[in-house]
Amino acid sequence: MSQLFEPFEAKGLRFKNRIIHVPTTLNMSDPQGYATRRLAAAYGAIARGGYAATIVGATCVRRDGLINERMLGLYDEDYVIEFRDTVSEIKNNDSLAGIQLFYGGLIPGLGTTVPLKDGKGWIPDTVSWGPSDKYIIGNPKPGVIPTEEYENIVEAYAQAARRSKEAGFDFLSFHFCHGSLPHANLSLLSNQGRTDKYADRFLMIEEIIQRTQELCGKDYPIIPRLCVDENLKGGFDIEYFAEHYAPRLHALGISVLDCTFGSMLMAESRRQDISSNEFIGPSFYTPKVVNKDNIQTLRKLLVEKGIDMPLIGSANLITPDHLRTMVDEAGADFAGVCRLSLDDPDFPNKMMEGREDEIRLSTHTGASLLQGNIFGKGWAGSAQNPVFGRDDEYRIIPTNRPKKVVVVGGGSGGMEYAITAKEIGHDVVVLEKSDSLGGAMDWAGNYKNLPNMEMLRNQPNYHRKMMEKWGVEAKLGVEADVDTILAEKPDVVVLATGGKPAMPQIEGLEDALASSFACTIDEAMARKNAPELGQKVLVWGAGEGAELAVDLKIGGKEVRLLDVLPQYVPANYIGSRVWAIMALMPIYGVTFEGNRLLTSLKDGKATFQDSDGGEETIEADNIVICPGRAPNNDLADALRGKKVPVQVIGDARMPRSYGNAIHEAAYLVRQL
Structure with missing residues (x-):
């Protein structure tokens, strides 16, 4: 029996289960960094899905530490009230509300499309600097932070922590990983040659937590997200962390340690089979539950030192079994998820209710951040789940004027349109020329030797299940022509006929x-x-x-x-x-x-x-x-003048990714 849905208590916090939405940047603030209604709805949707805790992603403590232009801020008192809507959405849905505080350090400048001045980020008035200029992430010529600026940033963290508590968050997360300033200070690679007090690599983290406890009280729960192993040649490893950093961290009285592994510093990976970046943001071919061994090693070393510290394990948890593996086998107290949260925020509830076959599992590809990468002027979303980030405006509103909808093509766009139309209350039929539904996504992953290709079938598998659940009629083996379509007496025709080889x-x-x-x-x-x-x-x-x-x-x-x-x-x-x-x-x-x-x-x-x-x-x-592909849309011309509206979606409009087809379908079906 899995421990995944057993409650857990940790220093002032009671978790209803062991599934936590770990923080990631969503880029859903306004231009000044204030929380928005879009942000509140997105986190509300996640919390509603059954998570024990929902952590709001990286929130900058000083504006010069921004890494993207729609990053949240907590720079002064004005920002507190704007977060209360988000906090309410999370807590009203019976999830603990946390917030991660961040400062860029070396990262500003990453993903730039413009030339950078030395020591600057691509966003106006941002800086790229660290404890030294030995290793880079964004700007190839970062600055070196003077002692007094370190002290100012420590205070900025603590004041933002105080504001977080005033906004109503149940606990704090700190971004002490992935190349942010606290991690750069922790690093054996980037923190070289300093002669001030910050030559003590752990000191900045220690000061941030201690000053936070002065302002918020020692009983205010803290769940920092730390790099436990840089996986870089010359960087610290798990053994070093357990020996030098874990005892000092534990002595500070944190509630839980959110473990990450890997670094964004531009240095050679220690492991050649898995790059350092893959432990942070796994690529398509990265082994599943990539940090299982890392968590097991860390747990063993902490036990040997008598350190009882609850752990969150994450990275490349794609299926329910992966979450169970992280908790039941790897020994983490919590499974931390992010990608799966965006693709299907309801997956914890579906697991608990025995509906795992209805989970919209990630394909891990096809522009996961369809609206644009968060380092490239876009907000986070899901190629598969068009509702995420549009949770308010995309609510299903049952129709009182049902229409007959004929969808030609049973690929990603066609099935998304058909399922949603049926859910709204329309009469739907899908005409598919092959003997199975799925379209290009059903064969796209049919490689015999490359790993993880089965993930590409996750989306058509989900769609087929939802077609069955909603009772959408599908006529297979039908080569639709004008007469076939008009015989269905449609009020609207949707051409989702995909692309064809050019x-x-x-x-x-x-x-x-x-x-x-x-x-x-x-x-x-x-x-x-x-x-x-x-x-x-x-x-x-x-x-x-x-x-x-x-x-x-x-x-x-x-x-x-x-x-x-x-x-x-x-x-x-x-x-x-x-x-x-x-x-x-x-x-x-x-x-x-x-x-x-x-x-x-x-x-x-x-x-x-x-x-x-x-x-x-x-x-x-x-x-x-x-x-390459060309639009397969001859029927659009053939139906012109037949007095029935025609919508063309997906590759039939223009060959792109399956995500474009799904998002077009989701938008157009709601306009019926």
């Missing part, structure tokens, strides 16, 4: 496809009746095909990856996993060969022309054509 004009292509020497990536990845590729495979079109090339190479194939473009440009739907793909290519010996125009296919040979007009003919067992 096949180029190539001599011999038709014969090559017919003989199975050539196939498209759609065919190569199909779940049913996929061709058996030979030993020597050409992949033409790196935008779509780079990941396939790596997968085939891992599987022992001889692979060449060629593209007409001079450099690798990933397809839209590859999303955030592009960086991982680029890292894997050299590891497995996949070389991008650019400026290669495919001109002809004949007798098991492919001829390419380079930018100088030279030709190369390559013999292979197969060639996989990955030509």
Whole structure:
């Protein structure tokens, strides 16, 4: 029996279960850093989902420490009242309310699109500085903080902590990790050469907590988020932390330690199999429950030292089983989640109620932060869950004027539209030409050798479950035409027919496809009746095909990856996993060969022309054509003049990511 839903008490706090929404920046403040109604609704939605505690993400204690332009602030007394709406949303939903206090240090300047002045961030009046200039994160030439500024920032932390208590938060979190100033001071790498009191690397953290306790009382609970292992060559590790930092931290009387591992400092990772950054923000291919061993090691060392300190373990917890593993096997007292909170804020309640098959599990890709990365002028959201961040305006309002809605296409956009329309109260039918629902997302993860690809099926699996739950009628194997559609007597037609391969004009292509020497990536990845590729495979079109090339190479194939473009440009739907793909290519010996125009296919040979007009003919067992996508929207023209409104969504409008299709569907269906 899992401990996940057992209550837990820790120094002034009673947690109803062991699931905590750990802090992340949502970028939902106003331009001055004040909390907004959007922020309150977002955190209210999370709290309503059944979390024991909900921690508001990084809130800056001084404006010069901002790392993005919509970051929360607690700079003076004016900010207190604006947080009370957020606090009420969290506490009214029976979740403990926490807030994380932050100061940028070396991070300002990260993700800049403009040149930086020495020691400055990209936001006006922000600074990039640390205990030394030895290691960087954002600005390549950071400043070095003088002693008096350290002392001023310590006081800013404590005063922000006092304001947090006045706003009604149940406890404090401090951002002592990931390259913020307190972590930079803690680091063996960045804190070098100081001769003042802050040469004591733990002192800044100690002073912040002590001064906070002076202002807020020693009984005010504190749950700091600390880097326990930098995983950098020359940085501190878990053993060093347990020996030098944990005893001093425990002596300060904290309630719980929120453990993170890894650092954003620009230094070589100690572990070559997993980079330091992956312990903070796991990439698509990072092992699940990546910090399981780290938590086990930390727990063992703390027990040996007689330190009884509750721990939060997090990072790459994608499924309910991962949360149970973190608590029941790794030994953490709490499972900390963030990505899953955005994709499905209701997942704790669904777990508790035995509805785990209804959880909208993360795909971990496709622009998880669809509105723009939080370091790049955007607010945090979910590609899969269009409601997050729009919780007020996207509430379901039952209709008193039901319409007949015909959705053509059962992919991500089509199913999202159909499910929501049915939930609103409309009469819905989905016409799908294949014998199964899911669209491109159902075959996109059908790689045999790359890890974690099953996550791509999480979204179509969820959609199919919701189609079943809401009783949405789906007619499979129907090649919809105008007559078929109009026979349904629709009040509105939704074309979610997706994209199709943008096949180029190539001599011999038709014969090559017919003989199975050539196939498209759609065919190569199909779940049913996929061709058996030979030993020597050409992949033409790196935008779509780079990941396939790596997968085939891992599987022992001889692979060449060629593209007409001079450099690798990933397809839209590859999303955030592009960086991982680029890292894997050299590891497995996949070389991008650019400026290669495919001109002809004949007798098991492919001829390419380079930018100088030279030709190369390559013999292979197969060639996989990955030509990119074009809208499959011929029905839009065919339905014009038929006196029925037509909406075109997703790749049928313009090939992009599945997240765009879902978000377009969510918006348009609410306009019916």
